Amino acid sequence: MEREFDAVVIGRNEGARLLRALSAAQAVARRVIYVDSGSKDGSPDAARGLGVTVLELDPSRPFTAARGRNAGLAALPDAEFVQFIDGDCVLDPDWAARALAHLHETPRAGLVFGRQFEAAPDASIYNWMTDWEWNKPLGPDTFCAGCLMVRTDVLRGIGGYNEGLIAGEDDDMCLRMQAAGWQTWCIEARMTEHDARLLSLAPWWRRSLRAGHSYAELGVLHGAAAGQRRRALIWGIGLPVLALAGLVLWWPVALGVVALYSASIARQWRRFRSQDLGAKRALQAASLLMLSKFAEAAGMASYWLARTRGQRRRLIEYK
Template sequence: MTSSQTVGVVVIGRNEGERLVRSLDSVVDGLRPVVYVDSGSTDGSCEAARDRGVTVVNLDLSLPFTAARARNAGFERLREQSPQVEYVQFIDGDCEVAAGWLEAAAIALDQHPTVVAVCGWRRERYPDRSPYNRICDVEWRMGHVGETTHFGGDVMLRASAFAAVGGYNSGVIAAEDDELSVRLRQANGSILRIDHDSTLHDANIHRLSQWWQRAKRCGYAYAQVSSLHGAPPERKFVKEIRRTWLWGVLVPLGAIALTPFTAGLSLLVLGRYPLTALRTILGTRKRGFSWGESIPWGVSCGASVFPEAFGVVKFTGDRLLHRQHEIIEYKGAQTPIADTIQITGR
């Protein structure tokens, strides 16, 4: 059987506009089963998917949206209509699959029976349009080739292994891939990163407020996933949570509170933040990244502990008050697909 018959694709999205069009066009070949899961789009996304022969699943609007919930729904529909599928490629609607990735990932799974997930390198489509996009482009390349502990949202999974662990945890609002990775490894599966570009991502971050929201979401994800898998021996994100509480909350508040009693000397501890940024910049530069990549990445790492602290505090409050976990969005909607077609004349 060809890879088009053994590999199925699940795309998820909400108001991704032209990004979704690029995403679908990168995986639709007329043979490969593709399912698109929509979370309440109003920009013509569902129509664009149907026009390409893609099966569309509309999530129930009365329940909270999460990427995990959408992926599970897509996988269920994929297995219903194409039970022969052995591997499933998940992809977000703001990504497009790189040429040759589906074949390379399927071959890796064919050759390694114990491997249950294969990831590659995600790259940014427009890294030079903003320093925030450049930060994402560096972040995607911080892993290593070979066996790894986790993957991102653009991963190819062995369908049987995914089903055996019950799929994604639909209540996790972010870092759902890290959470799933833990359970797959606990079920004796291994995760492999191969040296191949997997997807081209469009972060589309141009404002400081977007960067802040994204980092806040990261802090929330640390706290939520740690609450599930923070116990030994996994201790998932425990170190990140401790760092966030210490440097994002206790140290800055303590330094300010002690100012009257130390003649301002307590504020010297705040020098740790620019030093962390500088150390990260130099370390990233040594790894072969340019100064234009290393500087925004280092500054982001030095400052992100503050929005992450807001995310950790928000999760803690939601948990104590038994509030529903809801996604933290940092992107705005794209231009409606119908308008894009009129503008470009397609």
């Protein structure tokens, strides 16, 4: 059953991680296509050395993950099922059988994905938070990340991925697939090992900026991500502005805002502690979750500013 599908791996300067991703895909897929977005580390030649078909995107057009996935899909016109894999992810050897079985047993499933987990969640709080974020709710209407197995006729039927999106292309694709009457399934199964290597605040901050950008654009395109936008606006912009005004007009207002932040962090701390996280790590996670609202708000503001100017933001890279 595993050889019923083909794999499309996309990447940019992934180094040794790419070779692991390609080798794992080759072990189970019928064919593997690697789509490279302007790597400078020799990734295309390294992939060819493994016997993988390589597509190098024309640098005269902006690189996006959506563009890479569409190019890989176009190179497999006879494929019935395609597994998309990001170049920093390693496919679990048992995943293909589970995914294909689900697609065969569930006629309305347009795509299926499983549990993605971090290779080294304890290497940093940033890695741990990324692993926590991967834990998507199970069910037929969940939003995937970059790795998933899809029915190619369904993906082609909705026009593929939106190549103009620099972030949130997966949510956009799921929303369009659901609108067309298809289910986007998350099932209880290990799918991919992800190697984020987020070891400092700066790359994690850029990752959160990108998330904020996607919330803003998904709102414009679909009216989606309303809750995420609301939280970012309240905690990342509204309350800080209120605190500053309080410092000028009436200082107890500023103290009240500080109390609100403290109460929210305490609530999240208790939530993380209930997941058997140590007290120190729980405090780090709760604080980082609050800090993310400032980055998301900045990403949203950047999107709206560029939109009012008729500009498109360049790819936001965090690695």
